[in-house]
Amino acid sequence: MNIKAEWIAVDWGTSRLRVWAMQGHKVLAQAQSDKGMGHVNKGAFEAAFLELVEDWLGAAPIDVIACGMVGARQGWAEAPYATVPATPLPEMPVRVPGTDARMRVYIVPGLRQLKPADVMRGEETQIAGFLAQNPNWDGVICLPGTHTKWAQISANEVVSYQTFMTGEMYALLSSQSVLRHSIGQGWDEAAFQDSLAETLSRPESLAARLFGLRAKDLLEGQAGDTARARLSGLLIGAELAASRPYWLGQRVAVIGADTIAKVYASALQPQGAPVTILDCNEMTIAGLIAARKHVRAMA
Amino acid sequence: MNIKAEWIAVDWGTSRLRVWAMQGHKVLAQAQSDKGMGHVNKGAFEAAFLELVEDWLGAAPIDVIACGMVGARQGWAEAPYATVPATPLPEMPVRVPGTDARMRVYIVPGLRQLKPADVMRGEETQIAGFLAQNPNWDGVICLPGTHTKWAQISANEVVSYQTFMTGEMYALLSSQSVLRHSIGQGWDEAAFQDSLAETLSRPESLAARLFGLRAKDLLEGQAGDTARARLSGLLIGAELAASRPYWLGQRVAVIGADTIAKVYASALQPQGAPVTILDCNEMTIAGLIAARKHVRAMA
Numbered sequence: 001m002n003i004k005a006e007w008i009a010v011d012w013g014t015s016r017l018r019v020w021a022m023q024g025h026k027v028l029a030q031a032q033s034d035k036g037m038g039h040v041n042k043g044a045f046e047a048a049f050l051e052l053v054e055d056w057l058g059a060a061p062i063d064v065i066a067c068g069m070v071g072a073r074q075g076w077a078e079a080p081y082a083t084v085p086a087t088p089l090p091e092m093p094v095r096v097p098g099t100d101a102r103m104r105v106y107i108v109p110g111l112r113q114l115k116p117a118d119v120m121r122g123e124e125t126q127i128a129g130f131l132a133q134n135p136n137w138d139g140v141i142c143l144p145g146t147h148t149k150w151a152q153i154s155a156n157e158v159v160s161y162q163t164f165m166t167g168e169m170y171a172l173l174s175s176q177s178v179l180r181h182s183i184g185q186g187w188d189e190a191a192f193q194d195s196l197a198e199t200l201s202r203p204e205s206l207a208a209r210l211f212g213l214r215a216k217d218l219l220e221g222q223a224g225d226t227a228r229a230r231l232s233g234l235l236i237g238a239e240l241a242a243s244r245p246y247w248l249g250q251r252v253a254v255i256g257a258d259t260i261a262k263v264y265a266s267a268l269q270p271q272g273a274p275v276t277i278l279d280c281n282e283m284t285i286a287g288l289i290a291a292r293k294h295v296r297a298m299a
Numbered sequence: 300m301n302i303k304a305e306w307i308a309v310d311w312g313t314s315r316l317r318v319w320a321m322q323g324h325k326v327l328a329q330a331q332s333d334k335g336m337g338h339v340n341k342g343a344f345e346a347a348f349l350e351l352v353e354d355w356l357g358a359a360p361i362d363v364i365a366c367g368m369v370g371a372r373q374g375w376a377e378a379p380y381a382t383v384p385a386t387p388l389p390e391m392p393v394r395v396p397g398t399d400a401r402m403r404v405y406i407v408p409g410l411r412q413l414k415p416a417d418v419m420r421g422e423e424t425q426i427a428g429f430l431a432q433n434p435n436w437d438g439v440i441c442l443p444g445t446h447t448k449w450a451q452i453s454a455n456e457v458v459s460y461q462t463f464m465t466g467e468m469y470a471l472l473s474s475q476s477v478l479r480h481s482i483g484q485g486w487d488e489a490a491f492q493d494s495l496a497e498t499l500s501r502p503e504s505l506a507a508r509l510f511g512l513r514a515k516d517l518l519e520g521q522a523g524d525t526a527r528a529r530l531s532g533l534l535i536g537a538e539l540a541a542s543r544p545y546w547l548g549q550r551v552a553v554i555g556a557d558t559i560a561k562v563y564a565s566a567l568q569p570q571g572a573p574v575t576i577l578d579c580n581e582m583t584i585a586g587l588i589a590a591r592k593h594v595r596a597m598a
Contacts, residue, residue, distance in 0.1 A: 117514040147477070147510060163510040165476065172471040177464065178446070203503035207534075208541035211446060211462040215416040235506075242507035 003029045005056040007063040008103070009288040010049070011281070012070035013122055014038040014146075017048065018281070021056045025289055029056070037069040045076035046099060057102040063295060065093060065288045067108040068122035076105070081112035081119065084158045088128035092298060093291055108291050111158060118163050122284075123149045126255050129286030130278060131156055139251040142268075143280070144260045146171070148239065150246040162246065164239045167260070174231060179210065182217035183231060184224015189266070191226045195233030196240070196267055203241040206234050236267050247273050255283050302328045304355040306362040307402070308587040309348070310580070311369035312421055313337040313445075316347065317580070320355045324588055328355070336368040344375035345398060356401040362594060363404040364392060364587045367421035370406040380411035380418065383457045387427035391597060392590055407590050410457060417462050421583075422448045425554050428585030429577060430455055438550040441567075442579070443559045445470070447538065449545040461545065463538045466559070473530060478509065481516035482530060483523015488565070490525045494532030495539070495566055502540040505533050535566050546572050554582050 005021035005028060012018075015036035021029040035048040049064075071079030071094070079094040093106035110121035123143045131137065136156060143149040146168050151161040174183045199206045213230055216222040240247070251274045254261045258279070265275045304320035304327060311317075314335035320328040334347040348363075370378030370393070378393040392405035409420035422442045430436065435455065442448040445467050450460040473482045498505045512529055515521040539546070550573045553560045557578070564574045 112514075112518055114518070116511055117518045118511065119514045119517055162507060163514070164506050165472075165478075165509045166506065168476050169468075169472075169509075172475055173464075173468075176471055176475060177467050179464075203506070204537060204540040204543075206505070206541075207463050207465065207502070207537045208461060210464045210468075212416055215411075215418045215462070218418055219411055219413070219416045238503060238506045241503040242505075244503075 003056055004058045005029075005053075005062060007065065007292060008053055008056060009285050010064060010066035010068075010070070011122065011125075011284045011288075012037055012066050012068045012075075014069045017052065018284075019049075019052050020285060021053070022285075022289075027285065037072065037075050042074065045070065049076075050100065057100075059102070061102055061104055063292060064103045064105040065108070065292045065295065066105065067125035067284065067288060067291070071107040071110060071121055075107070077107055079107040079109040081110045084111055084113045084160060086111065087157050088124040088131065089287070089291055089294060092294055106291070106295050108288075111161070113161060116162070118161060120149055120161065120163070123151070124158070125287035125291065126280055126283035127151060127153070127158060127287070128290050129283035129288075130253060130255060132286050132290045134253075137253075139253060140246050141253045141255060142243075142247070142264060144254065144256040144264045145280075150243045152246060162243065164243065166235050166239045170232060170235050173210070173235075174228065178214055179227070179231065182214050182222065182224065182227045184228050186223075186225030186228065188223070188226040188229040192229035192233040192263075192266070193270065195230040196237040197270075199234050199237030200241050200271075203238050206238040209234055232263065233267075236264065240267060240271070247271070252276070253278060255280050302355055303357045304328075304352070304361060306364065306591060307352055307355060308584050309363060309365035309367075309369070310421065310424075310583045310587075311336055311365050311367040311374075313368045316351065317583075318348075318351050319584060320352070321584075321588075326584065336371065336374050341373065344369065348375075349399065356399075358401070360401055360403055362591060363402045364407070364591045364594065365404065366407040366424035366583065366587060366590070370409060370420055374406075375404070376406060378406040378408040380409045383410055383412045383459060385410065386456050387423040387430065388586070388590055388593060391593055405590070405594050407587075410460070412460060415461070417460060419448055419460065419462070422450070423457070424586035424590065425579055425582040426450060426452070426457060426586070427589045428582035428587075429552060429554060431585050431589045433552075436552075438552060439545050440552045440554060441542075441546070441563060443553065443555040443563045444579075449542045451545060461542065463542065465534050465538045469531060469534055472509070472534075473527065477513055478526070478530065481513050481521065481523065481526045483527050485522075485524030485527065487522070487525040487528040491528035491532040491562075491565070492569065494529040495536035496569075498533050498536030499540050499570075502537050505537040508533055531562065532566075535563065539566060539570070546570070551575070552577060555579050 009020040018032040031052045077096040082090045096105040111124045141151045148164045152159040213227045308319040317331040330351045376395040381389045395404040410423045440450045447463045451458045512526045
């Protein structure tokens with residue numbers, strides 16, 4: 001298949017690189033690799049990128065619009081943070097100098113918050129995509145993942161946000177800690193809701209209940225499905241207890257990959273929060289389309 | 300040096316094997332290796348043990364008294380749990396069958412709690428050692444480590460106890476998570492106390508504050524000493540919030556390795572809990588001496 005892209009959309013996170021060959025707003029083709037920013041040495045970014053997109057390039061130079069950790073200091077080129085409160089794409093994407101002549105590469109700046117200190121790279125683009133499709137939407141956006149973000153949105157601006165390490169804690173506890181012997185692959189929704197309710201109402205029980213997942217397995221042979229759902233419930237319940245000032249009485253848009261977005265929605269719905277789920281790749285592409293408009297407007 | 304042991308005391312945990320050549324209550328020599336129970340296959344326990352103690356053995360068979368994970372199902376021989384409430388050594392240590400004829404190996408049973416489900420192997424021996432030296436002591440014993448235990452002691456019995464994964468969480472977060480880039484080696488006591496007070500009074504802030512350690516480093520260049528003390532403070536504060544029913548208004552004996560025992564003492568003292576620190580190896584040896592009395596009484 002001989003696809004030539006009009007431009008290329010890029011989501012370059014810590015662990016994965018995702019690229020889309022674009023024609024206007026239309027996705028012509030997609031590709032991905034495990035050459036996330038965390039696995040690529042300074043100086044090797046262009047080669048890792050060309051591996052995926054070489055065939056999409058023609059003679060005339062095209063725009064490449066990237067977001068994510070690729071804009072960190074250790075990335076392809078640093079794209080300094082903008083500071084909230086701010087629209088999610090308040091500044092011109094940064095041009096990467098000295099690239100292959102067949103492309104003009106731009107990286108979207110991340111957002112920082114001074115107090116409490118916080119940083120994001122990539123999620124601002126998903127928020128921009130959501131707001132491009134839902135202008136003047138006020139409420140709270142939850143972006144679950146390795147580092148889940150909660151963002152308060154008003155008047156098309158990110159007013160404030162907060163990051164939780166829930167996803168990373170879940171991964172470490174379920175695969176590296178003593179709990180790994182007791183965590184299965186399935187799911188027990190009742191156990192999830194029960195554990196969630198416990199840490200949501202008494203967040204100190206997170207510390208108290210974790211080892212119990214192992215002890216219950218040793219003494220009673222608790223099913224791995226149940227232990228997995230309980231671990232997830234305990235962690236997300238503690239996150240919801242801490243993020244209550246964000247979601248209480250607000251409408252919530254959950255932007256995430258299918259499975260984890262549904263888990264967060266099923267955690268929020270019993271709390272009375274009206275929830276909409278959106279796919280994170282679609283929001284990323286919509287945000288990169290919006291970022292390209294900035295670039296074109298300046299060209 | 301040609302030391303012959305009258306008997307051998309053994310602390311065989313998940314990650315390390317520690318042995319002491321004993322003459323009555325006196326330690327003649329000690330040795331250790333990294334052949335913890337988690338690194339030794341079924342069938343290889345005797346060889347791993349003889350590697351350390353071969354020279355201490357004579358022609359006449361001697362007692363070997365062991366405690367710890369070596370008594371788990373995957374250990375040298377299973378020593379079934381006793382159930383609390385119980386004295387810390389309520390049952391006869393289990394004889395390991397078919398050992399080298401120069402030794403009679405006994406393993407101390409662990410303690411389990413049915414509700415809430417909990418298990419310990421090794422700490423019961425430290426508690427027994429403490430009670431042998433402090434008979435009729437009522438109060439709370441805190442045993443900080445990878446899996447910190449809090450035990451309520453009354454009338455020489457373990458009435459109830461609870462395990463916290465604080466040590467393992469600290470190890471995973473400081474060496475495996477994104478925080479590893481920001482955690483140093485030193486210590487900032489004021490930052491420790493500040494973070495401890497925060498999660499002790501508002502335990503939900505544990506989830507909220509962890510990523511801030513990374514963000515503060517990226518945005519303000521927070522010192523690694525401060526980040527390390529803050530991580531420790533946030534985790535121990537959350538543990539103290541959850542273990543409050545144990546320590547509030549009680550005298551507390553902290554049994555642990557030097558550094559971590561002092562950290563727990565400095566966390567507890569501002570809460571008004573009178574704290575005594577005891578060395579965990581001394582308590583283990585005292586407990587194994589007590590366990591050997593059971594064995595001798597039955598011989």
